[in-house]
């Protein structure tokens with residue numbers, strides 16, 4: 001079947017596209033560089049023609065509150081309109097666990113993206129993932145003040161991009177749930193402890209301080225803000241295995 005992956009060149013997109021091709025599907029890896037742009041609408045009609053499934057793995061180039069909201073709202077509207085015109089049978093989107101339980105500009109934009117999907121006529125599956133292990137360095141940087149990294153002790157359960165891509169591919173090939181599927185990594189521990197383990201393992205001398213008042217991208221994080229509350233599909237790759245694979249370049 002024909003599958004369009006919007007953001008097919010990104011961290012998750014570039015891992016998902018080959019998994020779908022290996023299973024014999026015709027996959028369009030869409031991105032602005034390949035002339036398919038969910039903001040301007042360029043190339044969408046041609047890309048969607050005959051596609052049964054569209055997977056939205058695009059991300060905003062700017063994480064500034066207003067820019068990111070505009071990105072996910074405009075991109076979502078354009079994609080869903082093009083899919084409705086093309087008769088797409090399954091819209092899959094990657095969202096984030098807890099976007100409605102913590103408050104920051106990026107999470108608000110993902111809530112807006114989900115709202116558009118739920119209101120559309122296209123059968124859908126929203127996959128809410130926890131933070132990617134690949135994102136730990138960025139998280140440390142965003143929470144750093146000089147050599148100190150302040151993080152709240154709320155629970156954290158990061159997932160490897162390889163696990164996310166494998167689950168995205170499975171979900172895209174299954175029937176639409178018209179609902180949300182939550183996915184998370186195999187280990188759950190306080191946010192500050194996981195980031196401290198990561199920094200130590202990569203030889204980063206910055207010190208992680210447990211600070212219940214520290215915010216995550218400007219939002220409050222309570223004990224269960226960032227982890228699935230109910231049943232969630234778990235990835236297999238924990239932090240140690242992910243570090244081993246990263247060092248080995250696999």
Ligand SMILES: NC(=O)c1ccc[n+]([C@@H]2O[C@H](COP(=O)([O-])OP(=O)(O)OC[C@H]3O[C@@H](n4cnc5c(N)ncnc54)[C@H](OP(=O)(O)O)[C@@H]3O)[C@@H](O)[C@H]2O)c1
Nearest residue numbers: 007009010011012031032033037038039058059095131132
């Ligand atoms: N980071 C996390 O921890 C986390 C957790 C859960 C869910 N998510 C979600 O996962 C999704 C994928 O994230 P990622 O880290 O894989 O993203 P990424 O590496 O930043 O890749 C973004 C992709 O979007 C494409 N793109 C940007 N603007 C576009 C446009 N106007 N039209 C079409 N494509 C466009 C980019 O194309 P170019 O290569 O041409 O720029 C690239 O392929 C995002 O929706 C994010 O919200 C992230």
